[in-house]
Amino acid sequence: MRFTVFTGAAVAIALTATTGFAQDRAGWPDSFTVGTASQGGTYFAYGSGWANLVADELGISGGGEVTGGPMQNMALVHTGDAAFGMTTMGPAAESIQGTNPIAPGLQMTNACAMFPMYQTPFSITALSSSGIASVKDIPEGARIGFGPAGSTSDTYFPRMIEALGVKFERRNGGWSDLGGQLQDGLLDVIAFAAGVPVPAVSQLEVQTKVNIIEFTEEEQGKILETFPVSSFEIAADTYTTLEKNARSVSMWNFAIANCDLPEDFVYAAVNVVMSDNERMVNIHRAARSTLLENWDKNEVMKWHPGAAKWFNENGASIAADMIHGS
Structure with a gap:
């Protein structure tokens, strides 16, 4: 089996073609996982779908991972054991308050909002x-x-x-x-x-x-x-x-990202998901709600700076005090 090794310049050219802008990929992970839930549920189908889409578009190895769902995803993303995940607003609020049953007392504030998914x-x-x-x-x-x-x-x-x-x-x-x-x-x-x-x-x-x-x-x-x-x-x-x-x-459900991920990496991943809703709906019908105007359904988590940048550039108005690190 033959493997092709791409130079940094070749990767930058490929990314320009797929995402519309070049990336130097400094600090980007070599691979990533998206914490989903059990097979047979919407989280697994939706999460595996957008993980594969981002991986294909950005030229990085990535995919969905079977997990226990939103509570565990908050813990995995907070600790960095998963780059991305999916959660609902209730478990997100409980995790940030330190009442997640997986790690009682730990305030999971290093899991940031990435994009709205669906109800x-x-x-x-x-x-x-x-x-x-x-x-x-x-x-x-x-x-x-x-x-x-x-x-x-x-x-x-x-x-x-x-x-x-x-x-x-x-x-x-x-x-x-x-x-x-x-x-x-x-x-x-x-x-x-x-x-x-x-x-x-x-x-x-x-x-x-x-x-x-x-x-x-x-x-x-x-x-x-x-x-x-x-x-x-x-x-x-x-x-x-x-x-x-x-x-x-x-x-409401939101995709989440570890807050320490590079800003331009998360920006690029959000751009892949949010720039073509029809492509997302083909992954799962629930993505009909994965729309720019639903950015305001998050009143719980701080936004990842890369995600906030994409949304604000495209018409949202995420306040500075809702952006991690601001």
Whole structure:
């Protein structure tokens, strides 16, 4: 097998062709990983997709890494064990405050905002044969799968379900595994917090009849009053099962970068992701929200200087006190 060694000048020329500007790559890593979540979930599909895209465009080895989700990603990026990652606003806030269960007391302030991804809806799915068609139908002691331990779903969904008066047995696992357990009758319900369509739910739809359960107005209102979420509707065309939009709640997701990464490296990576939304949507439909105008959905993390530079050059107005190191 023959390997081609590129000179620094050749790399600079290649980067100019793909990104529109030359880079001297001083201090850039030779490779990078993006902390995602378990296979079968949106984080893994979306994160692996943009990791591969950035790697291809910038000529660096990189890819997605299976992790426990947002809480672990905050820890991995904070320590530099992963260059990039993905998190939701709730786990990000808890991590910065020092209440991340992975490292209680450690304020994870070295994980910086990189770009907005999408909203994570909280959605409930059951087999149609179970007769469970609403939250009130969930029987006492129901076996509910909440995703990987420490994920956004596992952190917040059990609290939400408890607030709605449901008593249940808590189960954890990867999205694909939980979908299989539901189909095999080992679970009664799966409660996922993930970008839609959730691959595991889409796969279930192909194999069996499912009920995608929406919140009532009263249930939604109670959750909005109690948790750091926003109102959301899962569009009817998201799943073949849905005949109309389904009432839900959601939490925003952001890509994150280790704050010590070179400014021009992060700038270049953000440029690859944000400059062509159609290319991102081809990776995952949830990327329809990976848009410049959603920069203001981050009110929790300091921005990486390279990311802030890209957004401010393109019409955002990120304040200096929200930029790391300023």
